[in-house]
Amino acid sequence: MTLNLAVAQSLCTAALTEAARRRLVVSVAVVDAGGHLIAFARMDGAEIAGPVLAPDKAYTAVANSAPTHELAVAAAPGGPLFGLHAAAGGRYVIFGGGIPLLDVAGRIVGGIGVSGAPEPADDTACAQVAVTRWAAMR
Template sequence: MDLELALRMTEAALKQAVREGALVSVAVVDAGGHLVSFQRMAGAEIAGPVLAPGKAYTSVALRAATADLAPLVAPGGELFGLTGDRFVCFGGGIPLWADNGEVERVAGGVGVSGGTISQDVACAEAAALVWRTR
């Protein structure tokens, strides 16, 4: 994950947000969950600068889209009790996969917050598409 690619990804998410009619924050992290790029649209919600990086981090740490985690962290779920201020388990975070020829691994993640869950997911998917077509 490099800065130039991460910036292209955040721009793609913001363009999708405009199409969706949403005001969002978007974060791209590397394989260690460290922030590489972050942008917040003017007027986006106050929680976005916390939730977007949290969704990106969560998608890397758990190697799963955050939209898929809600039933797992609910009572009786495999991840019930998962706590911590860095884990955000609702839609808008997507892991970014890389294949080195032998093993597929998580190379980073994208997180979007500020719209509805479906808007956040659509914006994160737009960013992930840039990753997949790089």
């Protein structure tokens, strides 16, 4: 399975459907293995930061080979990645909502980012639904 526009849009839809089920209003982005945007969707009324944060969460997950909620712990004061949030011109986002997408061989082929829920764990949960859809497609 290739992470192309149609697939990326399907992943956005999966995350948006989960957000609607949870009564959340979010933005969703899917990037390729180079962190370049493939697809983006913003629910009506979503926060103004979503068009920046959702793609940056996806980018961060790809660039660091880890879900963004895991980076939050490592980037805390005293952690091994402290200061990470200031790297890449401030593009790295170190709170939940970004998850890498892996191919069947375990290589990162892209990432998904969700932003806008009141709690980062809800962004992560919506992104995880899209990751589950990706796993079923590949």
